[in-house]
Amino acid sequence: MKNGVGFEIPIDIALSPEKRIRVYSLIVEIIGTRNRIADDAKRMCLLLVELKEELEDDFDDVASEVFKIPRGSLYRYLRVGAGARVTSKGMEDPSKLLATTSQRALQLLDGADEDVLNEVRERAMRGELTNERLVRELISAKSKLEERLEEAQDQLSAQGRQLAELGQVKDSQIAQLEKQVNASRLAEYETVNVATQRQDRIESLSREICAYEAEVEKLRAELTQGKVVEKLVEKIPDNFKSMEEAIANRNQELDRINHAIADAKKRLAEAEAERDRQVEELSRSQQANGDVLSLQKDVHGLCERLSTTLVLRHALLTDESKQALMQMAASLAALPPTIRRYCGKESQ
Secondary structure, three states: OEOOOOOEOOOOOOOOHHHHHHHHHHHHHHHHHHHHHHHHHHHHHHHHHHHHHHHHHHHHHHHHHHOOOOHHHHHHHHHHHHHHHHHHOOOOOHHHHHHHEOHHHHHHHOOOOHHHHHHHHHHHHOOOOEOHHHHHHHHHHHHHHHHHHHHHHHHHHHHHHHHHHHHHHHHHHHHHHHHHHHHHHHHHHHHHHHHHHHHHHHHHHHHHHHHHHHHHHHHHHHHHHHHHHHHHOOOOOOOOOOHHHHHHHHHHHHHHHHHHHHHHHHHHHHHHHHHHHHHHHHHHHHHHHHHHHHHHHHHHHHHHHHHHHHHHHHHHOOHHHHHHHHHHHHHHHOHHHHHHHHHOHHHO
């Protein structure tokens, strides 16, 4: 049964109408007296704080002599007063705070965070009661929130450092790739020069081969002409004593021509072999350099994709993927010694 002042008598208590009215009036008076005592105690705590500010170092002696309050209780009252003062700061009606907030709650509010104080002030303005348990919960929630914020800031700082480190790695990779591109361009330029020189050499060999072929044809023509002359000789040529001597001389001339033809054929074969070797070497060189340039693009693309994956999705990688990345890094780390072995100064 509600009486309109915030309390109710158990329904199992049997009271006459006259007695019920008397009980109600006593309860109302007791509640009012209790509230006045609580408000007066809180105001006393505020006054003690003001008195301590006035007396400073002499406060303890005066308080113990005049008020006869134990030291422990005295400083508890001071904390209640300090909590009431800091919490009521800025409130239009501080009396609402004293009426709705318990002494233990005010004691805890001394030194509390401003967010906690604002919550208690708003509750007081709405007429809602604030006790020790609620204040402890507010302080604990604020502390946990600050811890989470600190953890989040630490995580953000760590991620920022990771991004900075990845940025440095990225810049280093870009610099290395640019260096590799420049080196590849230089190698390509040198390869073109070598290819041009070899092409010139091939063309020179081709001209020599043409010259050898012309020489062979000329010698063959001389050989044919010599055989015809041999058939047309009907008398002893001048400067010869006999036909046998002329024929022997002619045969010697034919042998010389045959030797010259064989030598020309040999030089022609050597020139053709050299030309074929140069063409094959040029083809292999062009293929090898083409493979290197293609691999360079593949490696550049791989590094770009790996860097992007690590920067944007490193938190999503599984242990298996991380292990695969470490194995890839180990494989890539084994390449520089091999490259320096075959392309460095020591190979030159």
